[in-house]
Amino acid sequence: MMFDIEKVRADFPVLDQQLYGKPLVYLDNAATTQKPQCVIDAISHYYEADNANVHRGVHTLSERATAGYEGARKIIAGFFNARCEREVIFTRGATEAINLVASSWGGANVRAGDEVLITHMEHHSNIVPWQMLCEHVGATLKVVPINAQGELIMEAFEELLSERTRLVGVVHMSNALGTINPISTIIEKAHAVGAKVLVDGAQAAAHVAVDVQALDVDFYVTSAHKMYGPTGIGVLIAKESILKTMPPYQGGGDMIRVVTFDKTEFNDLPYKFEAGTPHISGAIGFGRAIEYIQSIGFDAIEKREKELLAYATAKAEVFDGLRQIGTAREKACVLSFVLDGVHPHDLGTILDREAVAIRAGHHCAMPVMDFFKVPATARASFSLYNTEAEVDALFAALKKAQEIFA
Amino acid sequence: MFELRDLYQQVIVDHNKSPRNFGKLENYNHEADGYNPLCGDRLHVYLNVNSDGLIEAVSFEGEGCAISVASASLMTEAVKGTPLSEFSAKFDMFQHMVTADLEEVPDEEVLGKLAVLSGVREFPSRIKCAVLCWHTLKSAVTDSDEVAKTE
Ligand SMILES: Cc1ncc(COP(=O)(O)O)c(C=O)c1O
Numbered sequence: 001m002m003f004d005i006e007k008v009r010a011d012f013p014v015l016d017q018q019l020y021g022k023p024l025v026y027l028d029n030a031a032t033t034q035k036p037q038c039v040i041d042a043i044s045h046y047y048e049a050d051n052a053n054v055h056r057g058v059h060t061l062s063e064r065a066t067a068g069y070e071g072a073r074k075i076i077a078g079f080f081n082a083r084c085e086r087e088v089i090f091t092r093g094a095t096e097a098i099n100l101v102a103s104s105w106g107g108a109n110v111r112a113g114d115e116v117l118i119t120h121m122e123h124h125s126n127i128v129p130w131q132m133l134c135e136h137v138g139a140t141l142k143v144v145p146i147n148a149q150g151e152l153i154m155e156a157f158e159e160l161l162s163e164r165t166r167l168v169g170v171v172h173m174s175n176a177l178g179t180i181n182p183i184s185t186i187i188e189k190a191h192a193v194g195a196k197v198l199v200d201g202a203q204a205a206a207h208v209a210v211d212v213q214a215l216d217v218d219f220y221v222t223s224a225h226k227m228y229g230p231t232g233i234g235v236l237i238a239k240e241s242i243l244k245t246m247p248p249y250q251g252g253g254d255m256i257r258v259v260t261f262d263k264t265e266f267n268d269l270p271y272k273f274e275a276g277t278p279h280i281s282g283a284i285g286f287g288r289a290i291e292y293i294q295s296i297g298f299d300a301i302e303k304r305e306k307e308l309l310a311y312a313t314a315k316a317e318v319f320d321g322l323r324q325i326g327t328a329r330e331k332a333c334v335l336s337f338v339l340d341g342v343h344p345h346d347l348g349t350i351l352d353r354e355a356v357a358i359r360a361g362h363h364c365a366m367p368v369m370d371f372f373k374v375p376a377t378a379r380a381s382f383s384l385y386n387t388e389a390e391v392d393a394l395f396a397a398l399k400k401a402q403e404i405f406a
Numbered sequence: 407m408f409e410l411r412d413l414y415q416q417v418i419v420d421h422n423k424s425p426r427n428f429g430k431l432e433n434y435n436h437e438a439d440g441y442n443p444l445c446g447d448r449l450h451v452y453l454n455v456n457s458d459g460l461i462e463a464v465s466f467e468g469e470g471c472a473i474s475v476a477s478a479s480l481m482t483e484a485v486k487g488t489p490l491s492e493f494s495a496k497f498d499m500f501q502h503m504v505t506a507d508l509e510e511v512p513d514e515e516v517l518g519k520l521a522v523l524s525g526v527r528e529f530p531s532r533i534k535c536a537v538l539c540w541h542t543l544k545s546a547v548t549d550s551d552e553v554a555k556t557e
Contacts, residue, residue, distance in 0.1 A: 341423075342472075343470065343471035343472055344471075345445045345447075345470075345471035345473075345532075345535065346414070346471045346472045346473070349410075349413070349529055349531075349532060350410055350414075353409075353410050360445075361444065361445060361446070362446055369446065375445075375446035375447070375448070375469055375470075376445060376446045404410060404411070404414050404419065405414075405419055405422075405423075405472070
């Protein structure tokens with residue numbers, strides 16, 4: 001499909017507004033993306049026409065709600081090329097999906113003396129659950145170092161990997177640096193020592209195609225809200241063979257088959273891991289968001305986003321006093337930087353008054369900030385609807401910030 | 407419309423660039439840490455109160471955004487040489503100024519130079535930056551071992 005930027009922008013109603021008399025320039029897509037009208041409509045339609053609980057009623061609305069919810073699961077399974085829908089577990093988001101794995105799989109499989117290997121560029125959500133697990137069972141958390149470009153040091157990864165490694169947790173695309181990690185190689189090497197791999201796809205899934213079977217990944221997690229879908233919903237995609245052996249994460253309705261006070265028989269996959277009334281409209285919106293991505297296609301998306309990052313990077317390289325944080329060869333969509341004499345937090349405020357929305361802070365990746373010896377960075381993150389003119393507006397606003405502090 | 411220059415007044419830019427009373431005091435009898443995890447701002451204040459209860463010397467170290475550094479710098483100027491017993495009232499006065507209704511005109515007679523920070527009212531997410539140093543100084547005054555936060 002031809003990529004028509006004007007048409008794409010028109011799909012996102014929120015983009016069409018002014019702040020402080022200037023057109024909104026939304027460059028905080030790594031925090032959350034905007035939602036296309038079709039997603040908003042799918043959610044509204046569900047509440048306007050089909051709202052009911054799922055898997056519980058024989059009445060028409062309940063059947064419609066169930067069809068919508070399960071239809072979304074099917075779309076998601078197809079998108080990630082899961083073997084079947086039983087491998088798709090709805091969660092509140094990437095964070096809950098990681099906690100599910102750490103708690104359920106980790107609790108049953110990680111023992112004292114074992115190791116969990118993560119990387120220096122993980123989001124806090126792929127650090128803390130493992131830290132908690134290791135503390136709880138007496139295992140050791142090991143960390144793969146990064147280099148000055150913000151890339152994993154693969155030799156160190158191989159050295160840290162051992163028979164003791166039970167799980168490798170790695171981010172597919174770093175939210176703080178933009179780095180895209182060689183997850184295929186990582187998975188292969190981890191499997192060679194018998195370790196399982198969890199890939200945090202919270203950033204990646206909207207920007208690069210993911211095939212969980214080709215990757216042979218054990219656990220892949222992501223959040224809908226970073227993929228043009230609603231907040232409060234995400235997925236864990238995991239091998240059925242592993243999910244089958246895992247104890248439930250939470251107990252409650254939907255995850256059971258028979259309950260007596262003596263014993264409970266758990267439900268089949270994927271319901272065993274979906275206790276309680278789920279986020280039905282969220283799942284439906286998520287499914288619609290994925291169809292939206294599919295309608296544009298990753299060939300067009302990747303090409304367009306590469307173009308835009310290259311344009312922004314070229315500007316950043318010649319901008320006086322700007323230091324980029326994260327210059328990996330393989331990266332996407334993220335321009336993280338510090339500016340001499342202007343604290344990122346002040347930049348955030350000044351840019352906001354120019355109607356340019358960026359994130360300033362540690363990006364939930366404090367170890368990355370420590371590595372680069374900065375308290376925070378300013379981060380512009382791009383999406384398929386951003387334009388070169390918006391990149392220009394960003395740099396014009398940076399100039400203005402420098403003038404204020406001159 | 408409220409302009410950026412109302413927040414980043416020259417005084418603030420200047421105090422950010424060359425903060426007053428910056429560094430560790432040689433002699434001090436109170437100190438405290440302040441931390442704003444949201445922005446990563448870190449402050450450490452040192453305080454020397456003499457036997458007459460006067461704040462003889464005060465200083466700060468740390469890193470942060472322009473608002474937090476300038477606010478700390480202005481705070482040290484505002485409390486230096488004043489009786490410790492007046493600190494609590496100053497603290498309340500500052501806190502009030504940065505959270506008051508926008509219509510309320512800050513009383514420059516009372517607030518002095520601190521009034522330049524009244525602009526943060528327009529920027530709710532930045533109020534924390536301005537008050538962090540005051541919370542930290544309060545911790546120092548009360549000899550609290552806890553790292554000061556703004557919530
Ligand atoms: C790389 C990465 N992992 C995990 C998360 C957590 O996602 P959520 O907060 O949606 O659970 C994020 C979101 O900021 C992220 O960027």
